[in-house]
Amino acid sequence: MSTQILALEKIDQLFTIDSLCEYLESHKSIKLIVKCEMFDSANSNLSIADDYLFSLFLGESIYPFCSSISCLVNLRSIDFDLSVENPCELGIILLRFSEVCYSEGKDDCNETILDSFQELKINFQNKLFESNKPRLIFHELADSYMANLVAGESDLDYDEDSAKSHYSLHPEEEFGFWHSFLSPYLNYDLYSSPWAWIIPYHANKSEEPHNIETLLLSYGGMSENFIMEEADNLVFNSLPSIVLSQSVMMQFPRIGFNIAQKCAYSIFKKDIDSDSYSNFNPKVNHFRDAKTYQILLSEDGSLMTIRDNFAQYIFFVDHYDYSVDHYDYSSDAEISLKNLDVSVEQDYQNAFDIIADKLSYLAGNHIDISCPWNKLDDELFEQLCYDLIAYSSNFDLDTRQKMGKSRSRDGGRDIEVYTRSRLNKPKSKWIVQCKLLQRSATLAGSKVQVSDVIDQYGAEGFWIMTNGVIDATLHDKLDAISRNRKIGIEKWDYLKIERILAKPKYQNIRKRYFGV
Structure with missing residues (x-):
């Protein structure tokens, strides 16, 4: 059976509830297109967040009435591919969402229906911020909503008391992170940002550290044969800080790691024995003893993990810098794991080559x-x-x-x-x-x-x-x-x-x- 394409914004203009139920009964395979006008035209991340919230609310509302459902985020829309199981129940929800979506452009939008829908949407939104994260089907849409909400918090114009109250409940957001909706699927907390993830070191002091291999294979975009190697953070003369393994050399995300550590300290300090972070100095955002770190770098340099006394940090390689509104750093801030600039890499290579050549000749093994x-x-x-x-x-x-x-x-x-x-x-x-x-x-x-x-x-x-x-x-x-x-x-x-x-x-x- 061929897949039928439905644009959500047009459903209330094309169907009554009876004709829509009949249509869904006859066509079980549907591609539902939800236009997201703000994706390529918004001046604020908050507008993009609203599009994600609407699509998330829609997806979580219709999935119980589908035998299968998935979504794909495109440049200007979010598309749901679904197989209809309960056509009439699904039709009622689709018709209601269609009536209220893009309501500003509809002259005949019923204000009572719109107010009722907005109340339901606010109740749904409030559940997203409960301390125990709900187990969502479309957790990636929820994370994208949070990513844009956190990025747009500077536009909310908090007064000092409101900001203090908000960040006391959600300290991670002050540092550009959010509590990921993937957490209920992992059975431990994951805090995400555009450049790094944070997870607790372990559930309690008697347990082994969380094994993140499954996390990286399932959600980190890593292939099954990825290899992690021990690595060291080095600074040579006046060159930028690097992380070096036996296979690859990358720019160390010095500022990003400092931000992530202070974020982790703010999140976990109430739940972890003080011995775990007694060596941590939050004023300078690092442990006094460098031996506290354990650094692993993937063989190809696309991924780095760092473990300290109370958290594990996962950094992914990115090709341009992110800004962090709460910090006044220059445009070349070392936020994310990155390939070295060519000139810096060449300076390091020249230094290492000189040392390696001398050692090789001393050992009689010139390569x-x-x-x-x-x-x-x-x-x-x-x-x-x-x-x-x-x-x-x-x-x-x-x-x-x-x-x-x-x-x-x-x-x-x-x-x-x-x-x-x-x-x-x-x-x-x-x-x-x-x-x-x-x-x-x-x-x-x-x-x-x-x-x-x-x-x-x-x-x-x-x-x-x-x-x-x-x-x-x-x-x-x-x-x-x-x-x-x-x-x-x-x-x-x-x-x-x-x-x-x-x-x-x-x-x-x-x-x-x-x-x-």
Whole structure:
């Protein structure tokens, strides 16, 4: 049976209750489109939050009358795919929601019905803020509602007493976090933000720490074979702080971690034995003893976890900075886990290379990781890039598509791939361009199509792979596009690729393409 499309805003104009029940009886598979006008035009996150709240209220109201139901958030709508089980009960609710949605544009909207609906909506909203989180079917819509509500709190114009009262009940919101509606499914509390998650260290002092592997596999967008490695937070000379494992080096989210720690302290200090945080100094937002931390970094650098005496913190890699309204930080604030700026990475690599070369020569083991790029043609280089996508566990390898042979009319997209979805972050399409250059050549901004390709194929991420050097014009071009369009950017030059291929795990790929 084919799926029928219904726009919620049109239902009350097209149907009576009897004709709608008859329609739903005859058509069991429905795509219900809920237009969200504020998604791409709102001046405040609070307006977007209202759209999410309306859709959440609708979804939780209709699911008991469906044999199956799911939702998808699009650029301008939220779509519910449902199978009808009780057509008349479902029809009554759909008709009522249709009558009140976008009521400002309807001349014949019944004020009594509207007032009654608003009262029900407020009662539903109040239940969302009860101390025991309700177990919602559409918990991701609820989290998106909270994300925009918290982001828009600066627009609420709280007076000092109101703000103090609100944050005493919800201390996490002062730091840009919210109590996730995923918590009832986990049987422990999860606090979420755009850049990090916080969970308690354990339920009580006698228990082992919560195992977060299931959380990351189910809701963190990680593949089943993701590997976490022990890592260290380092600062070398005057360079920015980094986190370093045996496989990857990333920018350490210094400010984001400080915010998250102080948030955790505010949330958990009443529930955890004072010994757990006796070494914590809330004025400077960190423990006095650095040994209190345990840091793990995923092999590809897409995920970092930190454990201290009273909480576990999960940071995801992101490609642009978030602002935190309650803190006055510069635009380059180290909020989220990020790839290092090229200049910083090069400074660290140069320092490490000097040290490594000296140690290698002292041990009599000088290692050359350079690749004989002259063995590859354009087609083989694209195939190598296709295989190297597996290095990042953020991407769903089953969605990789190589767009024809090299130099075919691919419209500037050599490879397409989708990220894995995670809580509050749906999957997104990435375009990969592969550029094989002559030895010692540089790749300039004029040689790479970006904006037109992104627009043409609706991509939310762009990935350039080259065996050459990416010059300043291309770095500046990609950074500007990432900043202005809020899309993800990956830049892999020969340094990045050769270091990946030097890892034991990728020796088979190196040998396949280069024979060494």
